[in-house]
Amino acid sequence: MIPAPPVALGALLPALIVFGTGVLVLLLDLVPPRTKDHLGGVALAGIVIALLGSISLWNHETRAFRDMVLLDNYALFFHVVICYAAALAVLLSIDYLRRNGVESGEYYALLLFSTAGMMLLASAGDLLIVFLGIELMSLSLYVLAGLFKMRLASGEASMKYFLLGAFATGFLLYGIALIYGATGSTNFDRIAAAAAARPRDTLVTIGLGLLLVGFGFKISSVPFHMWAPDVYEGAPTSVTALIATGSKAAAFAALIRVLTVALRAAQPDWSVLLWAVAAVTMTAGNVIAIAQSNLKRMLAYSSIAHVGYMLVGLVAGGVPGAGAVLFYLLAYTFTTAGAFGAILLVERSDGEAVEVGDYAGLARRHPVLAATLGLFLLSLVGIPPLAGFVGKFYLFGSAVRAGYLWLTVIGVLNSAIAAYYYLRVIVYMYMREPEGVEVRLVPSFAGGVALAIALVGIVLLGVMPAPFADLAQVAVAPLLR
Amino acid sequence: MPLHAYLVLAALVFVIGLFGVLTRRNAVGILLGIELMLNAVNINLVAFSRFRADLAGLIFTLFTIAITVAEVAVGLAIVIVIFRVRRTIEADHLDLLRG
Numbered sequence: 405m406i407p408a409p410p411v412a413l414g415a416l417l418p419a420l421i422v423f424g425t426g427v428l429v430l431l432l433d434l435v436p437p438r439t440k441d442h443l444g445g446v447a448l449a450g451i452v453i454a455l456l457g458s459i460s461l462w463n464h465e466t467r468a469f470r471d472m473v474l475l476d477n478y479a480l481f482f483h484v485v486i487c488y489a490a491a492l493a494v495l496l497s498i499d500y501l502r503r504n505g506v507e508s509g510e511y512y513a514l515l516l517f518s519t520a521g522m523m524l525l526a527s528a529g530d531l532l533i534v535f536l537g538i539e540l541m542s543l544s545l546y547v548l549a550g551l552f553k554m555r556l557a558s559g560e561a562s563m564k565y566f567l568l569g570a571f572a573t574g575f576l577l578y579g580i581a582l583i584y585g586a587t588g589s590t591n592f593d594r595i596a597a598a599a600a601a602r603p604r605d606t607l608v609t610i611g612l613g614l615l616l617v618g619f620g621f622k623i624s625s626v627p628f629h630m631w632a633p634d635v636y637e638g639a640p641t642s643v644t645a646l647i648a649t650g651s652k653a654a655a656f657a658a659l660i661r662v663l664t665v666a667l668r669a670a671q672p673d674w675s676v677l678l679w680a681v682a683a684v685t686m687t688a689g690n691v692i693a694i695a696q697s698n699l700k701r702m703l704a705y706s707s708i709a710h711v712g713y714m715l716v717g718l719v720a721g722g723v724p725g726a727g728a729v730l731f732y733l734l735a736y737t738f739t740t741a742g743a744f745g746a747i748l749l750v751e752r753s754d755g756e757a758v759e760v761g762d763y764a765g766l767a768r769r770h771p772v773l774a775a776t777l778g779l780f781l782l783s784l785v786g787i788p789p790l791a792g793f794v795g796k797f798y799l800f801g802s803a804v805r806a807g808y809l810w811l812t813v814i815g816v817l818n819s820a821i822a823a824y825y826y827l828r829v830i831v832y833m834y835m836r837e838p839e840g841v842e843v844r845l846v847p848s849f850a851g852g853v854a855l856a857i858a859l860v861g862i863v864l865l866g867v868m869p870a871p872f873a874d875l876a877q878v879a880v881a882p883l884l885r
Numbered sequence: 886m887p888l889h890a891y892l893v894l895a896a897l898v899f900v901i902g903l904f905g906v907l908t909r910r911n912a913v914g915i916l917l918g919i920e921l922m923l924n925a926v927n928i929n930l931v932a933f934s935r936f937r938a939d940l941a942g943l944i945f946t947l948f949t950i951a952i953t954v955a956e957v958a959v960g961l962a963i964v965i966v967i968f969r970v971r972r973t974i975e976a977d978h979l980d981l982l983r984g
Contacts, residue, residue, distance in 0.1 A: 539956070570956055573923070578922070580926075581895075581930045
């Protein structure tokens with residue numbers, strides 16, 4: 405008999421608030437008024453409450469369901485990152501949905517459910533919760549990617565995302581099953597104890613490999629990245645912003661915890677593997693991004709490259725390395741959500757403006773938006789004093805201190821390659837004459853607020869990074885004891 | 886039967902599913918391949934659970950079965966949406982997004 409565990413829902417509180425708001429949005433969708441304008445506000449309120457709740461729970465560690473759900477500082481840090489990503493996505497959605505005639509309650513509900521899944525993933529202390537979190541997050545995102553039902557690209561993005569995501573789930577689960585078979589448990593701490601007692605168990609090693617395949621798809625690292633450009637391009641831009649930031653942060657949260665806690669004994673194996681993956685991911689992402697003329701697609705490859713940088717921190721390991729990854733994810737979330745948000749506010753007469761050529765001469769007609777997008781791109785390049793620079797500094801610094809010189813060299817060279825395609829967009833905006841179709845700026849108060857929040861975020865993180873970096877280190881320290 | 890017989894069976898089912906995913910051109914066919922892969926996992930979990938006399942694996946299997954059903958429901962819904970617009974569900978014909 406398994407004794408019934410005490411039900412301590414407190415450990416799930418932030419995720420439950422978001423989930424509950426999702427249910428509330430579904431109910432409010434059924435009652436008048438017929439306009440859906442208020443639903444975005446309700447969704448945003450739920451996310452903000454969860455965000456404030458997560459911040460107030462800092463330093464109050466709770467474990468529940470026999471250590472399956474851990475609400476420690478590490479989980480809370482990710483809750484904050486995920487809530488920011490979701491809040492920015494909601495703010496960007498409000499006018500975007502109306503413009504495209506797809507306003508609906510289920511959009512916000514699905515967005516909130518997927519956010520709840522991400523938060524569950526961040527607080528997972530058991531492979532079962534990892535699986536549940538990934539599925540709750542992904543199933544909602546598959547549907548969101550296909551939101552524009554009548555647009556061919558949107559449906560295609562949804563289908564590709566679904567098929568490759570479900571395929572990856574198969575590998576992830578097979579890995580979980582093998583690790584369970586080898587260690588007799590799905591709980592991180594108990595796996596760690598069993599794996600330490602029997603080092604270099606073949607079953608654990610194979611399980612680790614399969615797990616990394618599954619996670620590789622979710623964080624879109626090479627060679628499991630091929631879905632990302634198609635999905636980022638085809639999905640509604642507000643959803644792309646969430647997929648690129650929140651889902652990636654959540655997958656990293658679970659990946660770091662699985663590797664550093666449950667599979668600590670196998671560190672020599674996975675750090676060698678991730679070394680190669682990081683080097684290939686950075687290089688492939690940046691090199692392919694050069695050839696892209698579609699901005700959403702370019703940002704997709706750029707986000708793949710950024711995954712490579714973050715893996716450098718994970719390879720470097722220890723509190724500095726893992727802390728740098730957390731800081732980078734926070735910086736990356738603001739930067740990438742901001743960049744997608746800026747693109748979302750520019751429109752051609754015949755649809756969205758996503759080609760680089762559409763941005764020619766933008767600075768002359770819309771100087772504020774051009775400057776904003778320019779700053780996000782500069783942060784992605786890693787120009788001081790913006791968040792991207794500090795994030796890269798911490799990542800590569802931790803790699804140097806851990807003795808991974810070659811990996812750092814590859815990373816720095818890659819940053820130089822990346823500067824080319826980011827700066828090209830800025831050159832188009834500031835130094836070219838407008839060409840072809842006229843583009844216009846869509847007036848959107850909520851979108852403006854989102855861009856302002858993201859902008860404040862990257863400047864704040866860039867100018868005074870120390871307190872945030874300290875928080876990131878405090879969050880990861882207990883994992884690596 | 887010894888444990889490794891079940892593990893070999895599960896590995897075979899997984900590989901057959903994998904083969905299906907990689908060779909099928911029809912979206913529903915690919916989905917069926919994925920189903921086989923997920924069911925191979927269930928065989929593994931149940932076998933480990935039985936030989937370790939530990940219930941956690943069985944409970945995990947219940948979760949995988951339930952979530953797999955949800956996954957198929959979402960997948961078929963996406964297939965129907967695509968079919969309505971495009972009149973095809975051949976994966977090779979979905980080539981709008983590339984580069």
